Amino acid sequence: MVTEDINFKKEGIERIPVRVFESDVVASIAVAEQMASVIKEKQSQNKMAVLGLATGSSPIKVYRELVRMHQEDGLSFANVVSFNLDEYYPMRKTSDQSYYYFMHQHLFDHVDIKSENINIPDGELTIDAIDHYCRTYEQKIDELGGIDLQLLGIGRTGHIGFNEPGSYFESKTRLVKLDPLTIQDAASDFGREELVPTRAITMGIQSIFKAKKVILMAWGEKKAPIIKRTVEGIISEAVPATFLQKHLDVEVVVDENASLQLAKVKTPWISSICEWNEKLTKSAVIWLSQKLGLPILKLTDDQYRENGLGDLIAHYNGSQELNVKIFNALQKTITGWPGGKPGADDTNRPERALPEKKRVIVFSPHPDDDVISMGGTFLKLAEQGHEVHVAYQTSGNIAVFDDDARRFLDFYHDLSIELGLNEDEAEKIYQTALDSISNKGGETKDHEVVRKVKGLIRKGEAAAGARLVGLPDERIHFLNLPFYETGAVNKKDIGEADVAIITELLKKVKPHQVFAAGDLRDPHGTHKVCLDAIFKGLANVKSESWAKDCFLWLYRGAWQEWDVDEIQMAVPLSPMDLVKKRKAIFKHQSQKDTPVFPGEDKREFWQRAEDRNRETAKIYDSLGLAEYEAMEAFVKYDY
Known part of the structure; x- marks a missing residue:
């Protein structure tokens, strides 16, 4: 063989x-x-x-x-x-x-x-x-x-x-x-x-x-x-x-x-003759710019030819026309108005100017993906007066350490005594959960009471983060999709009940914008399942009039970032924006320092997010665009 x-x-x-x-x-x-x-x-x-x-x-x-x-x-x-x-x-x-x-x-x-x-x-x-x-x-x-x-x-x-x-x-x-x-x-x-x-x-x-x-x-x-x-x-x-x-x-x-x-797939011009389209052309120009370490507007005809891209500039009147075309395309992705800029010509902007105040749903697979991945954009949408809703798709209850659960159980037990609540009932619940944690051994599945405690921990953290962003409680939605609630790492397949919950929220809010996690390197696969549920929910409402004017934007950040040639909206963040975003992430105390599921990246989530946001801005700068402190990036998905 x-x-x-x-x-x-x-x-x-x-x-x-x-x-x-x-x-x-x-x-x-x-x-x-x-x-x-x-x-x-x-x-x-x-x-x-x-x-x-x-x-x-x-x-x-x-x-x-x-x-x-x-x-x-x-x-x-x-x-x-x-x-x-x-x-x-x-x-x-x-x-x-x-x-x-x-x-x-x-x-x-x-x-x-x-x-x-x-x-x-x-x-x-x-x-x-x-x-x-x-x-x-x-x-x-x-x-x-x-x-x-x-x-x-x-x-x-x-x-x-x-x-x-x-x-x-x-x-x-x-x-x-x-x-x-x-x-x-x-x-x-x-x-x-x-x-x-x-x-x-x-x-x-x-x-x-x-x-x-x-x-x-x-x-x-x-x-x-x-x-x-x-x-x-x-x-x-x-x-x-x-x-x-x-x-x-x-x-x-x-x-x-x-x-x-x-x-x-990624660089087909290396190994074969390409049929050039806009997407491939953009990728090739950015690739050459990064390979040579030169801003796009400095690339020459000879450099294109020497790197196997002579047939590309043959489609244009030389490199200058091509360079300007791609530079302008990248420039048009940058906006400080992720919900659209009121009164502005939106011809070349990622988002529409009208309606000036949009209804927005930010879907978050776990209770912290919203602020980790798009916390700066989340803040801007709220500050710019849009009706922003956040929907936490799962409870995230498996990602809480047992000792954190024990701390909250102790608080519940002591508070029950302090307030003179039914001590027998409180003691029974407390001991059941405590015994479950103590006798867990090598098993991974938590007792139902412990799962509820862990879920409430994450719910409280998510609500605190959303409030810091500026959302009132009535716009904070905890969906607790059933597929997730197995008590174990392995989850059920997406079901009708999961899709029905998503569909109901979409019909209730009738959003102009939906933001969802397109970060498919999540090691548990939860992001993909949650995204599939959103796709199916949007398919269920596509015949409704409001849905025809609803944009779906995909974010990343917790596990990876979009490549610059994919980005269709880049939202610049100032140093102060990063500080506010970090404070929102810090509300998720159970995920701080060392989360239960860190993946291969040992940095804390706030560090990963800031480093990736800064790197995106650095890439734009290296291509010859304006220099920003950081950027959050989005791709528009046509559903």
Whole structure:
């Protein structure tokens, strides 16, 4: 299964075939169809189909489609032998975080595969039994003639299975130590980082290469950087997934968001001839400006030609005309009036001048995303007299430390005594919650009372932040979408009840502007689910007259920022604006210092926000635009 070493260094070379799909749903169905084809082909030959299976978020929809095929189309798994890539160590099979549990929950319990044909690394072994177990696992694969089709996900370190950076090509099934970044990423599944096992049993790179066909899947923008390195980078132990460049039959399957960093998507002029449009032209000019470290208006014809963009300036009367066009386009994105400037010519402004006073809904997935991501714009909208509403979509109750909950429980207990409330009832509630926290152990799911306490903590912080911005209480809405309220990190799919709540608020307010989180690198996936609910809510009201004049603006900030070539509205912030924004973020005391789910970025949320806002302003300045202290950025979404 191995080709010769590939070590091209030319930028933009795609060294593994990549299939880009509109969404992870469509892509997952396509992958499931390939798996079903293998199973059926082997059935026709009266042979066993040997499948290598992965866990994590990437294959869930693939397994869902396979279950549907079994239940509705009669696809049988009776001739399937499966080998899972990995398992945490140590790990009980009954644990919600075990891959044994995951596979049965998402696939095995719903199809007719024989239990004796299921192979998942055993996280319950004693340490002295692991070496022999791993050799036997490898031998079973060999005895079956290798794997017919191997599914893979990919971690942000470039690990496949749990083959972390430093893994060697000849590696086989073994016990490994997990990379700190992998542990950080897994923290959302385990509740907190210290509960994540530091080791795992994994098939090796050589084990994976026994597969006749390999499919690597990746969904979402947070996977885009590592997909680029895997597909276009040189082969290196530092990114184990790059070893797949040596395999004879491998393909990478991604959705559009995971493809965004690939040269053929982000900088197609590097590797092919482009059909130039306005968006691509803007991206290319900004790219050249940043590459050369020159303001846009200083770029010359020769510099365009020397960097492979000669065909671009051929569309214009030289670089001067092109430079002015893109400079002006960027200039028009800048506005200190995010709700529109009254009495101004709005021909070249991001927002309409009329109506002068707009109804606005700021949707916030978690109770702090509003002020973290667009706190300065939030303040300006309120100060400029618009009717601003904020809607907190989820309670955020899993992101509060137990000791914070204990502090508020103590306050509730003592206040009940001080006020002479029903002491028996207060004591009962207090002890129930206290016992739950004390006996929690390694479990991640909170008792219902504790969840309510944590939710109220975040509700109080959000209300304080919104009041600081200038909102009256009647414009602060806590939606508590049902999909979130599982008590665990894993959430339910978006449902009709969630969409109905969004739709009802939209109909009530009839907004001229909606602001929503387009920050899809949120490690929990909550932002995407909340955005999907907004899309569906807006679809429900699109026939209403007011909805035809409603703009949807997407913000980022907590986890990433928009690239400058995407920005359609940039709101400048002064030093005083940043101070006010920081004060609003500080109202979220439970998320200060070290939040429960910090992700890979160890800075506090207010620091991330300010640094990103300053960086956006710095980029505008470097391109030759006016110099500002900071900027919040938005993209208009046509729904």
